[in-house]
Amino acid sequence: MLPGGDCCLHCGFALAVVDEHYGGDAVLLERVTDAAGVLGGEAMQQISVALDEFERRFPQLFTAVYCGALPQQSSLRQFGFWLLNRAAVCGVDATRPNENGTVLVLDTHGASAALVHGYFVECYLTATDSSAILQAGRTAWQRQQWGEGILAVLAALTDRLRKRAAEAAKTPERFAPGRAPQEPKAPRFQRIRQGHRKPEQTRRKS
Amino acid sequence: MKLPALLFVSLSLGCVAQTPAPPPASSSDPLKDPLTENPPAASSVTPMSDKEETGAMSDILPGFVDPLTLPGEQSTAFGSLFPSALWPLPPDEEFEESPPPPLASAVSEGGALTPGIIASSFGEAAPPALHDPQGLLPAADAAALRSLLEQSVNSRGGFRMSLVLLGGAQQVPVSLDFDALVSRWFGGAKGLLVVYYAGHPERTLAWFSPAARDSHGGETMRSVLELGTKEASRLNAPLQQLQRFCFRTAIRLDRLHRDGDLPQPDEAPAPLAAATVEQPSSMLWWAFAIGAQAAGLGAAAVWWLRRKRAANRGEEVILLPPQECTPRLGGMHSGGSGALLAFGSGAQPRKGLA
Numbered sequence: 230m231l232p233g234g235d236c237c238l239h240c241g242f243a244l245a246v247v248d249e250h251y252g253g254d255a256v257l258l259e260r261v262t263d264a265a266g267v268l269g270g271e272a273m274q275q276i277s278v279a280l281d282e283f284e285r286r287f288p289q290l291f292t293a294v295y296c297g298a299l300p301q302q303s304s305l306r307q308f309g310f311w312l313l314n315r316a317a318v319c320g321v322d323a324t325r326p327n328e329n330g331t332v333l334v335l336d337t338h339g340a341s342a343a344l345v346h347g348y349f350v351e352c353y354l355t356a357t358d359s360s361a362i363l364q365a366g367r368t369a370w371q372r373q374q375w376g377e378g379i380l381a382v383l384a385a386l387t388d389r390l391r392k393r394a395a396e397a398a399k400t401p402e403r404f405a406p407g408r409a410p411q412e413p414k415a416p417r418f419q420r421i422r423q424g425h426r427k428p429e430q431t432r433r434k435s
Numbered sequence: 436m437k438l439p440a441l442l443f444v445s446l447s448l449g450c451v452a453q454t455p456a457p458p459p460a461s462s463s464d465p466l467k468d469p470l471t472e473n474p475p476a477a478s479s480v481t482p483m484s485d486k487e488e489t490g491a492m493s494d495i496l497p498g499f500v501d502p503l504t505l506p507g508e509q510s511t512a513f514g515s516l517f518p519s520a521l522w523p524l525p526p527d528e529e530f531e532e533s534p535p536p537p538l539a540s541a542v543s544e545g546g547a548l549t550p551g552i553i554a555s556s557f558g559e560a561a562p563p564a565l566h567d568p569q570g571l572l573p574a575a576d577a578a579a580l581r582s583l584l585e586q587s588v589n590s591r592g593g594f595r596m597s598l599v600l601l602g603g604a605q606q607v608p609v610s611l612d613f614d615a616l617v618s619r620w621f622g623g624a625k626g627l628l629v630v631y632y633a634g635h636p637e638r639t640l641a642w643f644s645p646a647a648r649d650s651h652g653g654e655t656m657r658s659v660l661e662l663g664t665k666e667a668s669r670l671n672a673p674l675q676q677l678q679r680f681c682f683r684t685a686i687r688l689d690r691l692h693r694d695g696d697l698p699q700p701d702e703a704p705a706p707l708a709a710a711t712v713e714q715p716s717s718m719l720w721w722a723f724a725i726g727a728q729a730a731g732l733g734a735a736a737v738w739w740l741r742r743k744r745a746a747n748r749g750e751e752v753i754l755l756p757p758q759e760c761t762p763r764l765g766g767m768h769s770g771g772s773g774a775l776l777a778f779g780s781g782a783q784p785r786k787g788l789a
Contacts, residue, residue, distance in 0.1 A: 235765050244765035287753055310764075310771035327768035328760065340779025348760035351772040359774030370778045394753045401756045 247311040258316035264297030265337045272376025291325045298338040309334045309345030353393040556599045561620035567600045587685035593692030595626035603634040613642040636667035659687045
Protein backbone atom coordinates (compact mmCIF):
# COMPACT_ATOMS: atom_id res chain seq x y z
CA MET A 230 0.00 0.00 0.00
CA LEU A 231 1.26 3.43 -0.94
CA PRO A 232 2.11 6.02 1.63
CA GLY A 233 -1.01 7.59 2.93
CA GLY A 234 -3.12 4.57 2.09
CA ASP A 235 -3.66 3.45 5.65
CA CYS A 236 -5.27 6.50 7.14
CA CYS A 237 -6.03 10.10 6.53
CA LEU A 238 -2.86 12.05 6.72
CA HIS A 239 -4.65 14.94 8.39
CA CYS A 240 -7.09 13.41 10.84
CA GLY A 241 -5.98 9.82 10.99
CA PHE A 242 -9.36 8.40 9.89
CA ALA A 243 -9.16 4.89 8.53
CA LEU A 244 -11.24 1.84 7.99
CA ALA A 245 -10.09 0.58 11.34
CA VAL A 246 -11.92 3.44 13.01
CA VAL A 247 -15.19 2.35 11.47
CA ASP A 248 -14.42 -1.26 12.24
CA GLU A 249 -14.58 -0.33 15.88
CA HIS A 250 -18.27 0.56 15.42
CA TYR A 251 -19.50 -2.06 12.98
CA GLY A 252 -16.95 -4.81 13.32
CA GLY A 253 -14.01 -5.89 11.30
CA ASP A 254 -15.45 -9.10 9.91
CA ALA A 255 -16.88 -9.53 6.47
CA VAL A 256 -20.66 -9.45 6.23
CA LEU A 257 -23.22 -10.54 3.68
CA LEU A 258 -25.30 -7.84 2.07
CA GLU A 259 -28.33 -8.25 -0.12
CA ARG A 260 -28.67 -6.05 -3.18
CA VAL A 261 -31.69 -4.45 -1.53
CA THR A 262 -31.71 -4.42 2.25
CA ASP A 263 -34.76 -2.97 3.93
CA ALA A 264 -33.73 -2.92 7.57
CA ALA A 265 -36.18 -0.10 8.30
CA GLY A 266 -39.11 -1.96 6.80
CA VAL A 267 -40.33 0.95 4.78
CA LEU A 268 -40.27 -0.70 1.37
CA GLY A 269 -43.25 -2.70 0.29
CA GLY A 270 -43.18 -5.78 -1.82
CA GLU A 271 -43.98 -3.92 -4.98
CA ALA A 272 -41.29 -1.37 -4.34
CA MET A 273 -38.80 -4.12 -3.62
CA GLN A 274 -39.73 -5.79 -6.89
CA GLN A 275 -39.37 -2.55 -8.83
CA ILE A 276 -36.02 -1.83 -7.27
CA SER A 277 -34.79 -5.33 -8.05
CA VAL A 278 -35.85 -4.94 -11.66
CA ALA A 279 -34.11 -1.58 -11.82
CA LEU A 280 -30.95 -3.09 -10.37
CA ASP A 281 -31.07 -5.92 -12.88
CA GLU A 282 -31.43 -3.42 -15.68
CA PHE A 283 -28.53 -1.41 -14.29
CA GLU A 284 -26.30 -4.47 -14.16
CA ARG A 285 -27.34 -5.46 -17.66
CA ARG A 286 -26.40 -2.09 -19.08
CA PHE A 287 -23.19 -1.83 -17.05
CA PRO A 288 -21.68 -5.31 -16.99
CA GLN A 289 -18.78 -4.07 -14.87
CA LEU A 290 -20.79 -2.37 -12.14
CA PHE A 291 -23.34 -3.13 -9.48
CA THR A 292 -25.36 -1.17 -7.02
CA ALA A 293 -26.66 -2.09 -3.59
CA VAL A 294 -29.31 -0.34 -1.59
CA TYR A 295 -29.35 -0.29 2.20
CA CYS A 296 -32.42 1.24 3.75
CA GLY A 297 -32.39 1.37 7.53
CA ALA A 298 -32.45 3.43 10.66
CA LEU A 299 -28.94 4.06 11.82
CA PRO A 300 -27.91 5.29 15.23
CA GLN A 301 -27.62 9.02 15.60
CA GLN A 302 -23.90 8.91 16.19
CA SER A 303 -23.09 7.04 13.03
CA SER A 304 -22.27 8.60 9.69
CA LEU A 305 -23.95 7.38 6.56
CA ARG A 306 -20.88 7.82 4.43
CA GLN A 307 -18.76 6.03 6.99
CA PHE A 308 -21.30 3.23 7.04
CA GLY A 309 -21.33 3.02 3.26
CA PHE A 310 -17.57 3.10 3.22
CA TRP A 311 -17.50 0.24 5.69
CA LEU A 312 -20.12 -1.73 3.73
CA LEU A 313 -18.26 -1.52 0.47
CA ASN A 314 -15.06 -2.69 2.13
CA ARG A 315 -16.44 -5.36 4.42
CA ALA A 316 -19.57 -6.69 2.76
CA ALA A 317 -19.97 -9.36 0.15
CA VAL A 318 -23.01 -8.52 -1.92
CA CYS A 319 -25.20 -11.51 -2.62
CA GLY A 320 -26.18 -12.19 -6.20
CA VAL A 321 -23.28 -10.25 -7.67
CA ASP A 322 -20.86 -12.33 -9.68
CA ALA A 323 -17.14 -12.29 -9.22
CA THR A 324 -16.60 -10.12 -12.27
CA ARG A 325 -17.99 -7.21 -10.31
CA PRO A 326 -15.75 -6.61 -7.35
CA ASN A 327 -16.70 -4.19 -4.67
CA GLU A 328 -14.52 -1.43 -6.11
CA ASN A 329 -16.90 -1.47 -9.07
CA GLY A 330 -19.90 -1.04 -6.82
CA THR A 331 -22.00 1.75 -5.49
CA VAL A 332 -23.92 1.67 -2.24
CA LEU A 333 -26.94 3.81 -1.57
CA VAL A 334 -27.54 4.15 2.13
CA LEU A 335 -30.87 5.60 3.13
CA ASP A 336 -31.55 6.59 6.73
CA THR A 337 -35.29 6.96 7.02
CA HIS A 338 -35.19 8.20 10.63
CA GLY A 339 -32.45 10.72 10.10
CA ALA A 340 -33.83 11.81 6.74
CA SER A 341 -30.47 11.47 5.12
CA ALA A 342 -29.05 9.52 2.24
CA ALA A 343 -25.54 8.76 1.15
CA LEU A 344 -24.07 7.48 -2.05
CA VAL A 345 -20.69 5.80 -1.75
CA HIS A 346 -18.67 4.54 -4.69
CA GLY A 347 -15.91 2.04 -5.07
CA TYR A 348 -12.56 2.99 -6.46
CA PHE A 349 -13.51 2.21 -10.05
CA VAL A 350 -16.74 4.12 -10.06
CA GLU A 351 -15.32 7.16 -8.34
CA CYS A 352 -13.07 7.71 -11.32
CA TYR A 353 -16.15 8.58 -13.35
CA LEU A 354 -18.40 10.24 -10.81
CA THR A 355 -17.28 13.30 -8.95
CA ALA A 356 -18.77 14.57 -5.73
CA THR A 357 -20.87 16.99 -7.77
CA ASP A 358 -22.24 14.14 -9.82
CA SER A 359 -23.03 12.17 -6.71
CA SER A 360 -24.86 15.11 -5.17
CA ALA A 361 -26.88 15.58 -8.35
CA ILE A 362 -27.78 11.91 -8.38
CA LEU A 363 -28.98 12.05 -4.80
CA GLN A 364 -31.00 15.16 -5.50
CA ALA A 365 -33.08 13.12 -7.94
CA GLY A 366 -34.66 11.26 -5.05
CA ARG A 367 -35.07 14.20 -2.73
CA THR A 368 -38.66 15.05 -3.57
CA ALA A 369 -39.92 11.48 -3.27
CA TRP A 370 -38.11 10.92 -0.02
CA GLN A 371 -39.57 14.08 1.44
CA ARG A 372 -42.99 12.61 0.71
CA GLN A 373 -42.03 9.34 2.40
CA GLN A 374 -42.06 7.62 -0.97
CA TRP A 375 -38.90 5.68 -0.41
CA GLY A 376 -39.20 3.30 -3.33
CA GLU A 377 -39.82 6.02 -5.87
CA GLY A 378 -36.87 7.98 -4.57
CA ILE A 379 -34.57 4.99 -4.86
CA LEU A 380 -35.76 4.35 -8.42
CA ALA A 381 -35.17 7.98 -9.30
CA VAL A 382 -31.66 7.79 -7.90
CA LEU A 383 -30.94 4.65 -9.89
CA ALA A 384 -32.22 6.29 -13.05
CA ALA A 385 -30.09 9.35 -12.45
CA LEU A 386 -27.09 7.17 -11.71
CA THR A 387 -27.62 5.28 -14.96
CA ASP A 388 -27.98 8.44 -16.97
CA ARG A 389 -24.95 10.08 -15.43
CA LEU A 390 -22.77 7.00 -15.93
CA ARG A 391 -23.93 6.73 -19.54
CA LYS A 392 -22.82 10.29 -20.19
CA ARG A 393 -19.52 9.76 -18.45
CA ALA A 394 -18.91 6.59 -20.45
CA ALA A 395 -19.49 8.51 -23.66
CA GLU A 396 -17.08 11.17 -22.55
CA ALA A 397 -14.54 8.59 -21.45
CA ALA A 398 -14.70 6.95 -24.88
CA LYS A 399 -13.57 10.25 -26.39
CA THR A 400 -11.10 11.45 -23.74
CA PRO A 401 -10.13 8.59 -21.42
CA GLU A 402 -7.28 10.56 -19.90
CA ARG A 403 -9.79 12.92 -18.40
CA PHE A 404 -10.98 10.21 -16.02
CA ALA A 405 -7.60 8.90 -15.01
CA PRO A 406 -7.31 8.56 -11.23
CA GLY A 407 -5.41 11.29 -9.48
CA ARG A 408 -2.13 10.91 -7.68
CA ALA A 409 -2.03 9.44 -4.24
CA PRO A 410 -1.74 12.04 -1.55
CA GLN A 411 1.84 12.68 -0.67
CA GLU A 412 2.98 12.00 2.85
CA PRO A 413 3.38 15.32 4.61
CA LYS A 414 6.95 16.00 5.56
CA ALA A 415 8.08 17.29 8.89
CA PRO A 416 8.09 21.05 9.09
CA ARG A 417 11.41 22.58 8.48
CA PHE A 418 12.15 25.97 9.94
CA GLN A 419 15.05 28.31 9.53
CA ARG A 420 16.23 29.11 13.02
CA ILE A 421 16.79 32.72 13.54
CA ARG A 422 19.87 32.16 15.65
CA GLN A 423 21.05 29.21 13.73
CA GLY A 424 24.81 29.36 13.43
CA HIS A 425 25.24 31.76 16.25
CA ARG A 426 27.71 30.94 18.97
CA LYS A 427 26.94 31.07 22.58
CA PRO A 428 28.40 34.14 24.23
CA GLU A 429 29.70 32.25 27.28
CA GLN A 430 31.67 29.83 25.17
CA THR A 431 33.11 32.68 23.20
CA ARG A 432 34.19 34.39 26.35
CA ARG A 433 35.74 31.29 27.74
CA LYS A 434 37.66 30.70 24.56
CA SER A 435 38.81 34.26 24.49
CA MET B 436 -30.30 77.30 -75.78
CA LYS B 437 -32.89 79.29 -77.76
CA LEU B 438 -30.64 82.21 -78.65
CA PRO B 439 -28.56 80.40 -81.30
CA ALA B 440 -31.73 78.96 -82.81
CA LEU B 441 -33.33 82.40 -83.12
CA LEU B 442 -30.14 83.76 -84.59
CA PHE B 443 -30.11 80.95 -87.15
CA VAL B 444 -33.74 81.53 -88.05
CA SER B 445 -33.21 85.27 -88.51
CA LEU B 446 -30.16 84.66 -90.67
CA SER B 447 -31.99 82.15 -92.79
CA LEU B 448 -34.95 84.52 -93.20
CA GLY B 449 -32.61 87.22 -94.35
CA CYS B 450 -31.12 84.89 -96.93
CA VAL B 451 -34.54 83.88 -98.14
CA ALA B 452 -35.64 87.51 -98.46
CA GLN B 453 -32.74 88.19 -100.78
CA THR B 454 -33.63 85.34 -103.12
CA PRO B 455 -35.68 86.28 -106.19
CA ALA B 456 -39.31 85.38 -106.21
CA PRO B 457 -40.06 82.25 -108.20
CA PRO B 458 -42.39 82.49 -111.07
CA PRO B 459 -46.02 81.78 -110.25
CA ALA B 460 -47.02 78.23 -110.73
CA SER B 461 -49.44 77.48 -113.42
CA SER B 462 -52.61 76.14 -111.92
CA SER B 463 -54.22 75.35 -115.18
CA ASP B 464 -52.75 71.81 -115.39
CA PRO B 465 -53.23 70.08 -112.09
CA LEU B 466 -51.36 66.93 -113.12
CA LYS B 467 -48.24 68.93 -113.90
CA ASP B 468 -45.78 68.97 -111.08
CA PRO B 469 -44.78 72.53 -110.34
CA LEU B 470 -41.45 71.41 -108.99
CA THR B 471 -40.57 69.59 -112.17
CA GLU B 472 -42.09 72.36 -114.22
CA ASN B 473 -39.97 75.03 -112.59
CA PRO B 474 -37.04 73.39 -110.89
CA PRO B 475 -35.37 75.72 -108.40
CA ALA B 476 -31.94 76.91 -109.28
CA ALA B 477 -29.40 75.50 -106.93
CA SER B 478 -27.43 78.71 -106.86
CA SER B 479 -30.29 81.12 -106.34
CA VAL B 480 -32.81 79.20 -104.16
CA THR B 481 -32.32 78.48 -100.54
CA PRO B 482 -32.61 74.74 -99.87
CA MET B 483 -36.09 73.96 -98.75
CA SER B 484 -36.60 72.65 -95.29
CA ASP B 485 -39.00 69.93 -94.26
CA LYS B 486 -41.48 72.51 -93.12
CA GLU B 487 -41.47 74.16 -96.51
CA GLU B 488 -42.08 70.82 -98.14
CA THR B 489 -45.03 70.05 -95.93
CA GLY B 490 -46.45 73.52 -96.35
CA ALA B 491 -46.17 74.47 -92.73
CA MET B 492 -44.34 77.64 -93.67
CA SER B 493 -46.70 78.63 -96.43
CA ASP B 494 -48.42 81.10 -94.13
CA ILE B 495 -45.18 82.76 -93.32
CA LEU B 496 -43.87 82.79 -96.83
CA PRO B 497 -46.90 82.75 -99.10
CA GLY B 498 -45.03 84.02 -102.06
CA PHE B 499 -42.32 81.39 -101.98
CA VAL B 500 -44.23 78.20 -101.37
CA ASP B 501 -46.66 76.81 -103.85
CA PRO B 502 -49.53 74.93 -102.33
CA LEU B 503 -49.87 71.57 -103.99
CA THR B 504 -53.21 70.55 -105.22
CA LEU B 505 -54.10 66.90 -105.26
CA PRO B 506 -55.12 65.56 -108.62
CA GLY B 507 -58.81 65.23 -108.99
CA GLU B 508 -59.59 67.17 -105.84
CA GLN B 509 -61.61 69.72 -107.68
CA SER B 510 -63.70 67.13 -109.33
CA THR B 511 -65.02 65.51 -106.16
CA ALA B 512 -68.20 66.74 -104.71
CA PHE B 513 -66.95 66.54 -101.11
CA GLY B 514 -63.58 68.12 -101.76
CA SER B 515 -61.96 65.59 -99.46
CA LEU B 516 -58.51 64.07 -99.58
CA PHE B 517 -59.93 60.79 -100.89
CA PRO B 518 -61.38 61.52 -104.28
CA SER B 519 -63.57 59.01 -105.85
CA ALA B 520 -61.08 58.44 -108.61
CA LEU B 521 -58.56 57.07 -106.14
CA TRP B 522 -60.83 55.65 -103.43
CA PRO B 523 -64.30 55.06 -104.73
CA LEU B 524 -66.81 55.55 -102.02
CA PRO B 525 -69.49 52.95 -101.52
CA PRO B 526 -72.98 53.90 -102.36
CA ASP B 527 -75.00 55.50 -99.65
CA GLU B 528 -77.52 52.76 -99.40
CA GLU B 529 -74.90 50.36 -97.98
CA PHE B 530 -74.55 52.55 -94.90
CA GLU B 531 -78.12 52.19 -93.94
CA GLU B 532 -78.42 50.83 -90.42
CA SER B 533 -79.41 47.21 -90.25
CA PRO B 534 -82.34 46.44 -88.00
CA PRO B 535 -81.35 45.42 -84.47
CA PRO B 536 -81.38 41.67 -83.72
CA PRO B 537 -84.66 40.49 -82.29
CA LEU B 538 -83.02 39.31 -79.07
CA ALA B 539 -81.64 42.77 -78.33
CA SER B 540 -85.01 44.32 -78.92
CA ALA B 541 -86.67 41.67 -76.81
CA VAL B 542 -84.79 42.77 -73.69
CA SER B 543 -87.47 45.30 -72.91
CA GLU B 544 -90.27 43.43 -74.55
CA GLY B 545 -93.14 42.91 -72.18
CA GLY B 546 -96.70 41.95 -72.15
CA ALA B 547 -98.58 38.77 -71.59
CA LEU B 548 -97.84 35.66 -73.51
CA THR B 549 -100.16 34.75 -76.27
CA PRO B 550 -102.11 31.51 -75.99
CA GLY B 551 -100.11 30.08 -78.83
CA ILE B 552 -96.83 30.69 -77.02
CA ILE B 553 -98.25 29.25 -73.84
CA ALA B 554 -99.50 26.20 -75.64
CA SER B 555 -96.22 25.59 -77.40
CA SER B 556 -94.11 26.25 -74.33
CA PHE B 557 -96.14 24.80 -71.52
CA GLY B 558 -98.35 22.37 -73.32
CA GLU B 559 -98.83 18.70 -72.99
CA ALA B 560 -95.34 17.70 -74.02
CA ALA B 561 -92.09 19.11 -72.87
CA PRO B 562 -90.60 21.65 -75.25
CA PRO B 563 -87.22 20.94 -76.83
CA ALA B 564 -83.96 21.72 -75.10
CA LEU B 565 -84.08 25.29 -76.34
CA HIS B 566 -87.52 26.63 -77.18
CA ASP B 567 -87.74 30.06 -78.71
CA PRO B 568 -91.42 30.52 -79.39
CA GLN B 569 -91.11 34.16 -80.40
CA GLY B 570 -88.07 33.76 -82.64
CA LEU B 571 -85.91 36.03 -80.57
CA LEU B 572 -82.73 34.23 -81.46
CA PRO B 573 -81.11 34.19 -84.87
CA ALA B 574 -81.62 30.86 -86.49
CA ALA B 575 -77.94 29.94 -86.47
CA ASP B 576 -77.46 30.80 -82.83
CA ALA B 577 -80.64 29.05 -81.86
CA ALA B 578 -79.56 25.91 -83.67
CA ALA B 579 -76.13 26.01 -82.08
CA LEU B 580 -77.48 26.44 -78.57
CA ARG B 581 -80.11 23.80 -79.09
CA SER B 582 -77.47 21.41 -80.33
CA LEU B 583 -75.31 22.22 -77.34
CA LEU B 584 -78.02 21.50 -74.84
CA GLU B 585 -79.16 18.39 -76.66
CA GLN B 586 -75.72 16.88 -76.92
CA SER B 587 -74.43 17.98 -73.54
CA VAL B 588 -77.47 17.40 -71.39
CA ASN B 589 -80.46 15.69 -72.90
CA SER B 590 -78.76 13.02 -74.97
CA ARG B 591 -76.52 11.82 -72.15
CA GLY B 592 -79.26 10.14 -70.23
CA GLY B 593 -78.91 12.33 -67.21
CA PHE B 594 -81.04 15.40 -67.15
CA ARG B 595 -83.73 16.45 -69.55
CA MET B 596 -83.65 20.18 -69.85
CA SER B 597 -86.20 22.44 -71.47
CA LEU B 598 -85.24 26.08 -71.75
CA VAL B 599 -87.95 28.49 -72.82
CA LEU B 600 -86.71 31.86 -74.02
CA LEU B 601 -89.04 34.77 -73.37
CA GLY B 602 -88.81 38.52 -73.65
CA GLY B 603 -87.07 40.47 -70.96
CA ALA B 604 -90.23 41.90 -69.38
CA GLN B 605 -92.68 39.18 -70.14
CA GLN B 606 -94.44 37.20 -67.48
CA VAL B 607 -95.32 33.57 -67.30
CA PRO B 608 -98.93 32.90 -66.53
CA VAL B 609 -99.44 32.54 -62.82
CA SER B 610 -102.32 30.19 -63.29
CA LEU B 611 -100.07 27.40 -64.51
CA ASP B 612 -98.93 24.77 -62.03
CA PHE B 613 -95.38 24.32 -63.17
CA ASP B 614 -94.54 21.66 -60.62
CA ALA B 615 -97.33 19.50 -61.85
CA LEU B 616 -96.33 20.32 -65.41
CA VAL B 617 -92.77 19.24 -64.82
CA SER B 618 -93.89 16.08 -63.05
CA ARG B 619 -96.11 15.21 -65.96
CA TRP B 620 -93.46 15.98 -68.54
CA PHE B 621 -90.53 14.16 -67.07
CA GLY B 622 -92.21 11.56 -64.89
CA GLY B 623 -89.55 9.61 -63.05
CA ALA B 624 -86.69 11.11 -65.02
CA LYS B 625 -84.52 13.94 -63.89
CA GLY B 626 -85.71 16.99 -65.72
CA LEU B 627 -85.95 20.70 -65.35
CA LEU B 628 -87.84 23.51 -66.97
CA VAL B 629 -86.01 26.79 -67.26
CA VAL B 630 -87.68 30.02 -68.25
CA TYR B 631 -85.01 32.41 -69.38
CA TYR B 632 -85.76 36.08 -69.91
CA ALA B 633 -83.69 37.67 -72.64
CA GLY B 634 -81.25 40.21 -71.24
CA HIS B 635 -82.33 39.50 -67.68
CA PRO B 636 -80.66 36.29 -66.56
CA GLU B 637 -81.32 37.19 -62.94
CA ARG B 638 -85.04 36.65 -63.58
CA THR B 639 -84.52 33.08 -64.67
CA LEU B 640 -87.09 30.67 -63.30
CA ALA B 641 -86.62 26.96 -62.94
CA TRP B 642 -88.70 24.01 -61.88
CA PHE B 643 -87.26 20.60 -61.21
CA SER B 644 -88.85 17.24 -61.48
CA PRO B 645 -89.26 15.18 -58.29
CA ALA B 646 -86.59 12.76 -59.43
CA ALA B 647 -84.09 15.56 -59.86
CA ARG B 648 -84.91 16.97 -56.46
CA ASP B 649 -84.67 13.57 -54.84
CA SER B 650 -81.39 12.72 -56.52
CA HIS B 651 -79.50 15.91 -55.92
CA GLY B 652 -81.60 18.07 -53.68
CA GLY B 653 -83.44 21.21 -54.50
CA GLU B 654 -80.70 23.44 -53.14
CA THR B 655 -78.07 21.87 -55.31
CA MET B 656 -80.22 22.11 -58.40
CA ARG B 657 -81.06 25.68 -57.63
CA SER B 658 -77.42 26.54 -57.10
CA VAL B 659 -76.62 25.16 -60.56
CA LEU B 660 -79.00 27.61 -62.11
CA GLU B 661 -77.91 30.46 -59.87
CA LEU B 662 -74.28 29.99 -60.78
CA GLY B 663 -75.19 30.06 -64.44
CA THR B 664 -77.25 33.20 -64.13
CA LYS B 665 -74.58 34.86 -62.06
CA GLU B 666 -71.96 34.22 -64.68
CA ALA B 667 -74.29 35.31 -67.44
CA SER B 668 -74.96 38.57 -65.65
CA ARG B 669 -71.33 39.52 -65.99
CA LEU B 670 -71.78 39.93 -69.71
CA ASN B 671 -73.68 42.70 -71.42
CA ALA B 672 -74.94 41.34 -74.70
CA PRO B 673 -78.15 39.33 -74.32
CA LEU B 674 -76.99 36.69 -76.77
CA GLN B 675 -73.69 36.23 -75.02
CA GLN B 676 -75.53 36.04 -71.72
CA LEU B 677 -77.72 33.26 -72.99
CA GLN B 678 -74.79 31.43 -74.51
CA ARG B 679 -72.84 31.69 -71.28
CA PHE B 680 -75.81 30.51 -69.26
CA CYS B 681 -76.46 27.53 -71.50
CA PHE B 682 -72.83 26.57 -71.68
CA ARG B 683 -72.17 26.75 -67.95
CA THR B 684 -75.41 25.14 -66.96
CA ALA B 685 -74.87 22.27 -69.37
CA ILE B 686 -71.42 21.64 -67.95
CA ARG B 687 -72.66 21.72 -64.37
CA LEU B 688 -75.62 19.51 -65.05
CA ASP B 689 -73.44 16.94 -66.75
CA ARG B 690 -70.96 17.07 -63.92
CA LEU B 691 -73.73 16.81 -61.41
CA HIS B 692 -75.12 13.78 -63.16
CA ARG B 693 -71.76 12.02 -63.46
CA ASP B 694 -70.21 12.82 -60.09
CA GLY B 695 -73.29 13.50 -58.04
CA ASP B 696 -71.65 16.63 -56.74
CA LEU B 697 -71.67 20.22 -57.79
CA PRO B 698 -68.31 21.51 -58.99
CA GLN B 699 -66.89 24.61 -57.46
CA PRO B 700 -68.01 27.78 -59.16
CA ASP B 701 -65.59 29.11 -61.64
CA GLU B 702 -64.12 32.39 -60.61
CA ALA B 703 -64.30 35.31 -62.93
CA PRO B 704 -61.14 35.82 -64.92
CA ALA B 705 -58.91 38.13 -63.02
CA PRO B 706 -57.84 41.36 -64.67
CA LEU B 707 -54.53 41.40 -66.40
CA ALA B 708 -52.84 43.40 -63.70
CA ALA B 709 -54.00 41.04 -61.01
CA ALA B 710 -52.91 38.09 -63.09
CA THR B 711 -49.45 39.49 -63.50
CA VAL B 712 -49.30 40.10 -59.77
CA GLU B 713 -50.52 36.67 -58.86
CA GLN B 714 -48.26 34.83 -61.22
CA PRO B 715 -45.23 34.99 -58.95
CA SER B 716 -47.27 33.77 -56.02
CA SER B 717 -48.48 30.81 -58.04
CA MET B 718 -44.91 30.08 -58.99
CA LEU B 719 -43.86 30.42 -55.38
CA TRP B 720 -46.50 27.91 -54.43
CA TRP B 721 -44.29 25.16 -55.77
CA ALA B 722 -41.34 26.49 -53.86
CA PHE B 723 -43.39 26.55 -50.69
CA ALA B 724 -44.60 23.03 -51.33
CA ILE B 725 -41.10 21.75 -51.93
CA GLY B 726 -39.85 23.58 -48.86
CA ALA B 727 -42.64 22.18 -46.75
CA GLN B 728 -41.90 18.69 -48.00
CA ALA B 729 -38.21 19.10 -47.31
CA ALA B 730 -38.93 20.41 -43.84
CA GLY B 731 -41.29 17.54 -43.20
CA LEU B 732 -38.74 15.02 -44.37
CA GLY B 733 -36.08 16.64 -42.23
CA ALA B 734 -38.30 16.63 -39.19
CA ALA B 735 -39.20 13.02 -39.80
CA ALA B 736 -35.56 12.08 -40.17
CA VAL B 737 -34.65 13.87 -36.95
CA TRP B 738 -37.55 12.26 -35.17
CA TRP B 739 -36.55 8.83 -36.47
CA LEU B 740 -32.92 9.30 -35.49
CA ARG B 741 -33.83 10.49 -32.02
CA ARG B 742 -36.22 7.62 -31.57
CA LYS B 743 -33.63 5.17 -32.77
CA ARG B 744 -31.06 6.65 -30.43
CA ALA B 745 -33.52 6.55 -27.56
CA ALA B 746 -34.30 2.94 -28.36
CA ASN B 747 -30.64 2.06 -28.54
CA ARG B 748 -30.04 3.98 -25.35
CA GLY B 749 -32.11 1.51 -23.43
CA GLU B 750 -30.63 -1.51 -25.15
CA GLU B 751 -26.98 -0.69 -25.38
CA VAL B 752 -24.40 -2.16 -23.02
CA ILE B 753 -21.98 0.36 -21.65
CA LEU B 754 -18.44 -0.53 -20.77
CA LEU B 755 -16.23 1.86 -18.90
CA PRO B 756 -12.51 1.96 -19.58
CA PRO B 757 -10.51 0.23 -16.83
CA GLN B 758 -8.68 2.45 -14.41
CA GLU B 759 -5.79 1.90 -12.02
CA CYS B 760 -6.91 3.14 -8.63
CA THR B 761 -4.92 3.69 -5.50
CA PRO B 762 -6.45 2.41 -2.24
CA ARG B 763 -6.65 4.80 0.65
CA LEU B 764 -7.92 5.00 4.21
CA GLY B 765 -7.18 1.34 4.61
CA GLY B 766 -10.05 0.35 2.38
CA MET B 767 -9.34 -2.25 -0.25
CA HIS B 768 -12.47 -1.58 -2.32
CA SER B 769 -13.64 1.92 -1.55
CA GLY B 770 -12.17 5.15 -0.41
CA GLY B 771 -15.50 6.48 0.78
CA SER B 772 -16.01 8.97 -2.03
CA GLY B 773 -19.54 10.01 -2.69
CA ALA B 774 -22.10 12.45 -1.43
CA LEU B 775 -24.46 12.95 1.44
CA LEU B 776 -27.96 14.38 1.29
CA ALA B 777 -30.22 15.52 4.09
CA PHE B 778 -33.74 15.73 2.79
CA GLY B 779 -35.64 16.30 6.03
CA SER B 780 -37.22 19.63 6.81
CA GLY B 781 -34.56 21.60 8.60
CA ALA B 782 -32.39 18.55 8.89
CA GLN B 783 -28.68 19.05 8.99
CA PRO B 784 -26.40 16.61 7.34
CA ARG B 785 -24.62 14.36 9.68
CA LYS B 786 -20.94 14.52 10.13
CA GLY B 787 -18.89 13.62 7.12
CA LEU B 788 -16.76 10.70 6.35
CA ALA B 789 -13.73 12.13 8.04
